[in-house]
Each structure stands twice: as C-alpha cells, then as structure tokens.
Amino acid sequence: MGGVPWTAEEDQMLKKCIEQFGEGKWHRVPLLAGLNRCRKSCRLRWLNYLRPNIKRGSFTSEEVELIIKLHKLVGNRWSLIAGRLPGRTANDVKNYWNCHLSKKLSTKQISTVESEENADIGSVQIIQSQPLHLNGVPSLRQPVGIAAGIEEALPYYSKLEPPLPEINTPSQLLGVKDQGEIHDQESKGSTAAENSILLGDLPMEFQLDDEVRVDGFGRGKQRWDWEDLFMDMDLWNSSL
DNA sequence: AACTTATCCAACCGCCGCTAC
DNA sequence: AGTAGCGGCGGTTGGATAAGT
Numbered sequence: 055m056g057g058v059p060w061t062a063e064e065d066q067m068l069k070k071c072i073e074q075f076g077e078g079k080w081h082r083v084p085l086l087a088g089l090n091r092c093r094k095s096c097r098l099r100w101l102n103y104l105r106p107n108i109k110r111g112s113f114t115s116e117e118v119e120l121i122i123k124l125h126k127l128v129g130n131r132w133s134l135i136a137g138r139l140p141g142r143t144a145n146d147v148k149n150y151w152n153c154h155l156s157k158k159l160s161t162k163q164i165s166t167v168e169s170e171e172n173a174d175i176g177s178v179q180i181i182q183s184q185p186l187h188l189n190g191v192p193s194l195r196q197p198v199g200i201a202a203g204i205e206e207a208l209p210y211y212s213k214l215e216p217p218l219p220e221i222n223t224p225s226q227l228l229g230v231k232d233q234g235e236i237h238d239q240e241s242k243g244s245t246a247a248e249n250s251i252l253l254g255d256l257p258m259e260f261q262l263d264d265e266v267r268v269d270g271f272g273r274g275k276q277r278w279d280w281e282d283l284f285m286d287m288d289l290w291n292s293s294l
Numbered sequence: 295a296a297c298t299t300a301t302c303c304a305a306c307c308g309c310c311g312c313t314a315c
Numbered sequence: 316a317g318t319a320g321c322g323g324c325g326g327t328t329g330g331a332t333a334a335g336t
Contacts, residue, residue, distance in 0.1 A: 299335075300332100302333090304329100305330105306328075315319085
C-alpha cells in the first residue's frame, strides 16, 4: 500500500465528523475528528471509501463501455468520468483503467471492444448527470442527451458581451470557455437576468430545477459543470 | 509446497486553479 | 499585484492477494 492503512476506528471517527460538520473544510477535519491524518488523506478516505452509496465490486460491461467512450472524449479526466458512473469513484475508475483497459489499448482486445461498441453504438446508455448549478440562478437539470438541444443552445452564447468568436461545435465552445470569457461573465457577478440569457432561455430540453442553490459554487465547480455539459454534447453527437 | 509473476487497489505525492487577504 | 492557504485532481507507489509455474 502507499501509506498507513486506515483503521476501523479512524473510519468511524472520520465518518462521525463528516456527519456532524458536513463535507468541506478539510483542513479542519483532522482536528475536528481528532485524527492524526492530513486533510488530503481524510478527504480521500471519505470520497473513496466512506461516502454513502459507493458501489463495490467489479465493473459491469455497460460501465466499461462507458468508461472507454468517455475516456476517448475527455482523456484521463477520471473525476469527470466517474461522475457518469453512479457509485464509482475517480480512483476506482482510474485503477480499473490502469489495470485493465490501458493495457488492452495496445492489444487487439481494445479494438474489438471498440468495434463492437461502434457496431452497436446506440445501445450505450448515457447516464443522466447531476444537476448543473449556476451562480444565482435555478440549477439546470440535464436531461438524458442534453446535447439534443445544443444546436439550439449555441446561438444563445453569441449574446454574451463581449461577443464571442464564432462557435459551431462543443469543442470550440469549450475552448472559448477556457480562455476565460464565460468565466469572466460569471465572476463579475452577472445578474440573474444576464444568466437567463445564458441559460434561462435555453430550449425546453434544459429543464429548471426547483431548488436554487446559492452556495457550494466554489472553485473549480463551474468549470466542471461546463465540461459536464460539453461532454454530454460530445456523447450525444458521437451516438448520432 | 515453494517460488515467481501479475493484478488489484488504498494511500500518498505533487501540482494546479481559485479565493481571500 | 502578490501570495499563502485551500480544495481538488491525476499520477504514482507499494503491500496484499491471486494466479501461474
């Protein structure tokens, strides 16, 4: 093992602490829980082992297919891939990939898997993602195959100020986002009305959640939400 | 049965991006 | 503007176990 194994007692202490104080504030967790572990160890132990609804056991063929497909789209973005596999952690996916799939990549096996996958591409079920949460507006719940509406959605991004470069594909949109234009819109505290231009007026496929989430939109979060969106778009497009 | 090799997976490490000061 | 601190991520390590010889 890479380090000192967690004891059942430590697990219990960590679990109790998280249940009492909630996730986040990992720097305080070791102190609050009375654990002689660093913040990262506590977080990792919780995320990969103690968190509720973690699925154990071997990956199903559907999960494997999805991993291969997603890896083709996003590369080694394990957390992103794991987000589409309910109950699976990024570490699980990464380990599975490294132990099984990466080796197959260089062999005929992987091409067999992929050719089967391509021959029957419609059978891959795109798992519904978690709701999207955007600053100050009701969160978006992505329907299965949100990308169905993306062709209609893209023109809405052209309403941003300053005008964005011409965007025709999800990848182009992703590139623009990474350059910061969309981030800037958000970080400058865009109003709900402005956000509705971004999201609220999107086609019917983009359904609004009931709850309005005002917190938990911390660092990196919006980035991944956007990438979730784009990944769904790519998934959808690749399955057409 | 003893030894070697392969596989699994929990844990650690270093880096990155973001926020607050 | 600079920077320290934090959360989060992907890459890597190495002990445990299974499979093969």
